[in-house]
Amino acid sequence: MPDSADPHRLTPLERRSSASLATISSLRLLGLFLVLPVFSLEVAHLPGGDNPAWVGLALGIFGLTQGLFQIPFGLASDRFGRKRLITLGLGLFTAGSVLAAFAPSVGWMVLARALQGSGAVSAAATALLADQTRDVVRTQAMSWVGGSIGLVFAVSVGVAPLLANAVGLSGVFLVTGALAAMGVVLLHLWVPPEPVRDAGLQRGRLRDVLDSPELLRLNFGVFLLHAVQVAMWTAIPSMLVQAGLPKAQHWWVYLPVVGLSFVLMGMTLFPMERRGRLRAIFLLAVGLIALVEVALAGVVAARPSVLLLSLLMFVFFYGFNVLEASMPSMASRLSPKNIRGASLGVYNTLQSFGFFAGGLVGGALFEPGGSPWLFGVCALGMLAWLVVAWPMVAPGRPPRASPAKPG
Template identity: 35%
Template sequence: MNSVEKRAIFGVGGIFALRMIGLFMIVPVFSVYGNDYAHATPFLIGLAVGVYGLGQAIFQIPMSLAADKFPRKPVIMLGLILFAVGGMIAANATDIYEVIIGRALAGSGAVSAVLMALLADVTREEMRTKAMATMGLTIASSIMLAFAFGPLLVGSLGISGLFWLTAGFAVLAMILLLVVPSPMRVLKHNLDSKSIGQQLSDVLKIGDLNRLHIGIFALHLTMTAIFVILPHQLSEVMGLSVRQQGMVYLPLLFIGFAIALPFIIIAEKKRKMRPVFLAAIGLMTGSLVILALGSHWGVGIIFGLLLYFMGFNLLEATIPSWISKRAPVANKATAMGLNSSSQFFGAFVGGAMGGLLLNQPNLLAWGILAIIMAAALLLIIPIADPPYLSSTTVTIPKNIDIQEWSRQMLAIHGVDELVVMAKEQVAYLKLDKTQLTDNARQELSHLAQSPLDI
């Protein structure tokens, strides 16, 4: 990776980590501490856990559509401001309705997809797989760490303190955004001429992207529901307080991650994304069956969670990379926005469902979640492997008109996308090598004013 890519991964990864930890720290503790708020009921507690997902689901697509038409970083900054304000409202809440409002506002800062699209802009195709996999692992690890540290911190900070941390993390994320390069995207086809309806239609017609949306929906539905139901079961079956439960999640996180990592590498480097992806969904389905049958015993809960975390890490690491490969060049943020909306709508449904299942028999509660994951697997099975394209890095010649130079580059047959970072004097070309003729290669080298290895 070059210095621009490393800086982008550090900045975007840090923003993701801060947002995810802030959002998810309250998930494993709120079903217990939420009872302290006025007017709290099991359903409203579950709603407070999952409502941020509804905000994300509603606003992810409009923000992503805007980010495909306008510069991405101002859209991200707006989202982080909303995220911070929502955290402050929840931190000062005295009744459950104020918490729900704060969580919903925090969720309306829906910039996950825009962050992914920005990262895709500033990484080459060959490095994008590694970058997106890194983001997937960052998201999965951040969520798991939030599940571990939320119970550990709530005893000393209180639930209000966790919400203040959320707001503080948002401010730190704004500072990190300054580290990320500011690219200028130059496309072969002008997106401004397309209506919002056409943008959405272009993406929704791609069946494999829709299957990935189903996968992320089921993943976050079950995950959020699990952590509404689980704290009470760990207390009843294993006698663990909420603070002690963090010490269950943390080792399971690292063990599950260590086991999943080789399979993530195989999926990316050996181009085995489809079998690994389907196996991960099957593994998660099996883990929920184990929890349905064995949740009366501590060993059943621990083993079921370990298998679930393995599958969770696999899916969170592979889906962003897959989206970046399969999404249309001009509608990258829109495609990622639909995926993120599916992800967070799943979290909203899972939070509300977890509240409804909280007082149901274990077999019924876990069995319903297992059926949902199994249904997702059946719908996703027809998915095909993603395409694998290539890109190259070009040093922008000095003393040229960058706009005219970019236009000439895009006019060459076989060049699909050009991302220019004028400050760094670097441009990334996305290429279909099967369409590049010898004349096209010579013309590219001429415009680059140096031989290109393509």
Template identity: 35%
Template sequence: MIDKEFTAEERKATLGLAGIFSLRMLGLFLVLPVLSIYAHRFPEATSFLVGLAIGSYGLTQAIFQIPYGLLSDKIGRIPIIIFSTIIFIFGSGLAAYGSYQEDIWILIIGRFLQGMGAVSSVVIALIADLTREKIRTRAMATIGASIGMAFAFGMVLGPWLASHFGLGGVFIFTAILAIISFPYIIWGLPRPEKIVHHDDAEFTGSYLGTVLKDSNLLKMDFGMFTLHMGLTAVFTSAPLILRQFMEVEDLWKVYLVMFLVGLTFMVPTTIIAEKKGLIKEVKILGVIILIISFGLFMEFENQFVPAIIAIIVYFTGFMILEPIMPSLMSRYAKPQVKGTASGVFNTSQFLGAFIGGAVGGYLLKYGFDAVFMFIGAVTFVWLLMIFTMKMPEKLDKAN
């Protein structure tokens, strides 16, 4: 991703911000594969409250990411990143305390505060300040790739940490990751010569109406909402299904295979989508794979090997879709509204994460099938929407 066209300062800024952002996201991803297992043991825990704990960070991320970006235009990027890091560390510490006390309410509050530590919009704005327009997309792609790696490490490392140090230990490790980034944020991050609002990278209120009137962008927002709603809903149930057959310390093996298989499919399908102009076909394939996985979960939730196959199939569909969704959204958006479209798109993602956890947890009291039936139905609606979308001109020409 980082090629010779980057200057030394651009390279330093891109890698530094990618590191900060990926450490933050790693902290959030670490608990995803284990939180459902451990939180259900708390005395006052219900399935709904556990689901709320899983997805609650998404609500505050959705609420704060755009205001943080706009505020950073006025008072600077670094102060907002420092403030959000402090909030994230405090939230992680509170979640750890709630875990050790087995208090589901304190855990939920800690997760809400973790979401308040959202820095995505500010990181994107700072990247825009510190890079030239011609390499900005590649800089942001580098950050996107680092998040993907953070997700993979979180899936594998989270169960190992939880089995040795408990759920509280996972949150303490999350806080340590944020603390490690703190000195670099204060002294190492390059400072822009001046702060400029970039319409192509940041949310601009005057363009909101234009974005919300674009049916293709709205369908992309619904798709991103659905994809991440499914992710948190799956992880309210899938860890509990796997826990029937194996110990927590062995879960990382399943998640490692899951990631490797997903990556094996992600790379060629992304190349086919981008280079061959078949992004619509690849997107349809990914969504169909998700729907198949939900059916497999419903059919084989009580069988060991088929249940593992179901989660591998699910993650394969997720990995096919995750990298092409932002790329396709940016192609629908006109250059001047791209930052606003991205802000709405990312907000939809975070809201999806919240709704998936809350609704998935609520439905779990009716059994695993209810969870997978719900997300399967919403994903099917998404599939129908894709068929009604006209591909952007660049992709039409590629065909």
């Protein structure tokens, strides 16, 4: 039962759900992010690794298949149960990781990465967390999962080169498979049981998701957010190097920046939500990221210092963490229970396509040391999202009652 003194606090069961599903998400994301910093260099040793088109396909096809399978997994989780689909997805990711570890050529690596991506569990996992938490604490619960994305990304940037040097690309993929397999064990030993499903609940349709203007705003936004995240990180590492920070020491910036931004997010987002200001802080976060992109576009030629880049990344990750915590919470609260899995499937599909599109844009506009065109395009994307999101109605605040008519 919720704490009667403060209904805005997570109950022990809600904390267990949040912690366990955030851990599973972190293990899977760590497996994914560990590959990114070293993949293009290490895969060059395979037959066909000298072909940039095949290497790019092997890297990017994960996001493509991930996006294609999110909606089917979400719909199936509405019908057959969340844990079954999460187990299946983590199993596919593990199998793809093992195949990648022993891939004899880049062609086989493409197949392995596609198999990894087909294990699209994000929608089912987010829907399960939504099923196990109350609306009033949903954003707090989602922040545990959302915050893990930025933290795991920062850790992987520092750990991946060391791990690849020690065990090679095959070893990195075996580690990713082992992490996913650990996720299956945790799912069945630690995550609380699924709520009993209402047998009389009408099955939802994909069309119901596409008919909601508020859900469409969120889906448009999550696509742009992750496209911008991936695109700008094609340039940020080289900018840090040009500012005088060796690649092996980039984690000195990433870990403090992500950690402090997460603390600030917790200090501002949750109190603002309790005061009914979720829309305000949501729009503020979008605007802050747009300002970061404008600033980066303006300072590229001046070769900014490590301190200035750290400050801009702090602002970026603050906005990113606010959005990562609030958006899936809003999507789940705006969705009726019978289409929650489908709704989050669409949401995560657009998220995956955002990763894919960000890689394409970043690759096309990348210049060593940063490109004003790259950051300019990112700024325009965020400003477009701000315009689209402005009329949004945040969930959780019922419309003001109309005055009663006399008589």
